Structures are given as structure tokens and as C-alpha cells.
Amino acid sequence: MQSPIKGFSKLSREEKVKVLIEQQQLAPQLANSFSEYIHPEKQHLFNDISENVISNYYLPFSLAPNFLINDELFIVPMVIEESSVVAAASKAAGFWSKNGGFQTKVINTIKNGQIFFTWGGETKQLITYKDEIKKRILSASEGITRKMRERGGGIVDIDFLSIDNMTSTHQALIKFKTADSMGANFINTCLETIAPYLIDFINQHDALNHNDEAKLVMSILSNYTPECLVECKVSCPIEQLSPYAGNYSAFEFAQRFKTAVEIAINDPYRAVTHNKGIFNGIDAVVLATGNDFRAIEAGAQAYASRNGKYASLTSIDVSESEFNYTLTVPLALGTVGGLINTHPLAKAAMEILHQPTAEKLMQIVASAGMANNFGAVASLVTTGIQKGHMKLHLSNVLNALEASKSEKEIAIKHFKDSVVSYSLVESFLNNHRG
Incomplete structure (x- = not known):
């Protein structure tokens, strides 16, 4: 039985890594992996953010352009490990920028x-x-x-x-x-x-x-803030939905979309995944701006259960000619203090967003959530979610399988019009190598 570690927080970074490797019997080269991600100039900033820091965990800092929010155009920073989220947000933002944009309002900030x-x-x-x-x-x-x-x-x-x-x-x-x-x-x-x-x-x-x-x-x-609410709406004539309709007519697409949302309103199993699609966008912007995404998640998930049953955070109204989709979500955000003022990239995210007030940031974040949810539901009721998701995930699979540059080029060409899955990519590489 291993003995407890005494005084671990007082050890240097190198000593902490040495204790870790020795006690857990890990490969010595792991120390090099930790060292590779130490910032050469600003590590002291990251050391002060947390406790017992031995390295930094990198996530991509991405941009989703063309967010037209209340007639103001934004490029929205997103920190997330899933490329399809940024792609879906960008696509939806581009579509809605030509169709009225995201109409948002803060209901209250209590x-x-x-x-x-x-x-x-x-x-x-x-x-x-x-x-x-x-x-x-x-x-x-x-x-x-x-x-x-x-x-x-x-x-x-x-x-x-x-x-x-x-x-x-x-x-x-x-x-x-x-x-x-x-x-x-x-x-x-x-x-x-x-x-x-x-x-x-x-x-x-x-x-x-x-x-x-x-x-x-x-x-x-x-962290339950049911009065700190923001509303985000997208609306357009139904015929303008054609770019998302796939093999369906715009009217058929709108009806299928409406049915999918109503399922999420009435079925908690679906509602959880439906709302997760909203938080793909929300969490990515909240994290990029140095806000507390755990608090946001906890409060909003409780809000989704406010009527005694977990349900969709979105509502929908589709008439013979008009498509209206609304997201209402509690977002207790800040634009000053804490990590927002100390993390270099959180400060950069605020600059990208033109130093918004907390209320404006609530509206930007809600728009990102709406964009991702709209894209996800649209995919579900047309081509299915995996076609686009796995195409964008292909590069991650190839990296996990340690594909060379030439192998990546061949695989990308091969899977251009084929179904992508980890096992199929692995089989393709094995056949190519064998």
C-alpha cells in the first residue's frame, strides 16, 4: 500500500512530477510531455490560477464568424475540442445573418x-x-x-x-x-x-x-438564477429555410424541425441531448471569455426542470408561412474580475467581442447556443447527425491512429464520399499500410 504524500503543494513543479512518476510507476518520458506545454514566459500567470500545477492543458481557441446579433456583427471566440461545433455555429450564423440575424433581449439580471x-x-x-x-x-x-x-x-x-x-x-x-x-x-x-x-x-x-x-x-x-434570463429568437419565411432542408421541401423541413423540438419539450431523454446541443455553443464561448461554465450549466439545467419535468430550453412556432424559434436560458455572466482580467486569451476574447457589457455578453452567448442547436436539429431531421460530425472528426481519428501526412491525404480523399467511423478509418489505414 502506498503512503500518503506529505507537503505535496510545497514541492517544486519538477519535484511534483518526480513524485507522481515514482509513486504511480509511470513512464519517465511522461515528464517531457508535461514540460512541452509549460509557457516559456507567462507560466507564473497559469500557476496562480490553480493549485499543484505541473503543466497546461491546451484546447483550441477558435472563431465563428458572421454572428449578426440585433443588427451588430460579431466574430465569436469559442474554446472547444469538437470541430463540428465551431463549423455548425459558423454555418448557422452565416445563414441567419442573411435572414434577420439573432434577435436577443435580456429579461432580467437578478x-x-x-x-x-x-x-x-x-x-x-x-x-x-x-x-x-x-x-x-x-x-x-x-x-x-x-x-x-x-x-x-x-x-x-x-x-x-x-x-x-x-x-x-x-x-x-x-x-x-x-x-x-x-x-x-x-x-x-x-x-x-x-x-x-x-x-x-x-x-x-x-x-x-x-x-x-x-x-x-x-x-x-x-447558481440557480431563474430570473437572470436572456431570450434569443430566429425568424424567417419558411421558404428561406431551403439551404438546410436537404432532400425535403422547405415546408416539410420546418414541420420536421417543429416535431423534433416538440419531442424535446415532452421527452426528457431527448431534452437532455437537445439542450446539450445548446451548451455546445454556450460553454465554448463562456470558457473562451473566462467565465464559470460549471455554474452556467448547473443553473440552466435546473431551469430546464423548473416545471417539475426536465424539458427543452427552446420553444417553436411554425405557421403556414413563418418559422419562429426561441431559446430562453439563464446566464449569470461577468465581463470584469477573476479569470476574465488575468488570462491572456480571456482578455483577447473580450477584445474580439469589443469589450461587451455583461448583458451584451449574455446575448452573444445565447446566440452561440441557438446557432449550434439549430444546426444540430436541422441535421437530425435531414441527413442525420453523424454525416457532418464524423467528416469533421476524421482528422482527430487520423491523429489518434498516428497517420502520416501522406496517409492523411489519402484517407481524406477516400472518405470524402464515404461513411466515417473509427473502425473504418483504422481498417482503411491497416489495409493501406499492409
């Missing part, structure tokens, strides 16, 4: 924080004193929120809710606006500052004081 506490009273008693409590917490946090309030943010409201299936456990749901910041640290600092004042108010108030006094459990922001 984010949530929670203070959990135990108390023997009833939630409705706290609601009675809501205005008084709100006044107290605003006063207690005045120094922390001053700069945020100057930028149009701050604490917006407070609600009191009980916790299902937990007797005597309550929450104060605090609503925030955080301007151009994602706001996680700001919200958490506010919550931890005002929580003691809330508890003291309950324990010292004659009408609320119970034998079982209020006790703080924890204070933390929530």
Missing part, C-alpha cells in the same frame, strides 16, 4: 444568495417583518455594496422561504444585481456580513423570540 438558519418559528412570521429586516441588512452591508451600487447593482430584495421536508429550517433568499461582474465573491461577502444581523434581529425581537433561538447554518450564493 442573481440569488441564501442564508440558511434553524429557528422554531414559522416563515410567515418573518415575512411580516420583511421591510424592517431589509432595512437592517441594507444598512449592515452599506460599506460593502457602495461601489456596486454606484455601478447600478447591489441588494435588490429579500424573501423568506421554508425548506421542504426540514422542520424548523428556513432560508433568507437575497436578490442581487452585480452589474458587469459575475458577482460570486461580492454576493458571498455580503451574505456573510449580513447573516449575523439577521440572526440577531430574530433572537432579539420580542414577537419572534422563541425558546429555540435562531442559529445560522450557512451563507452562500446560489
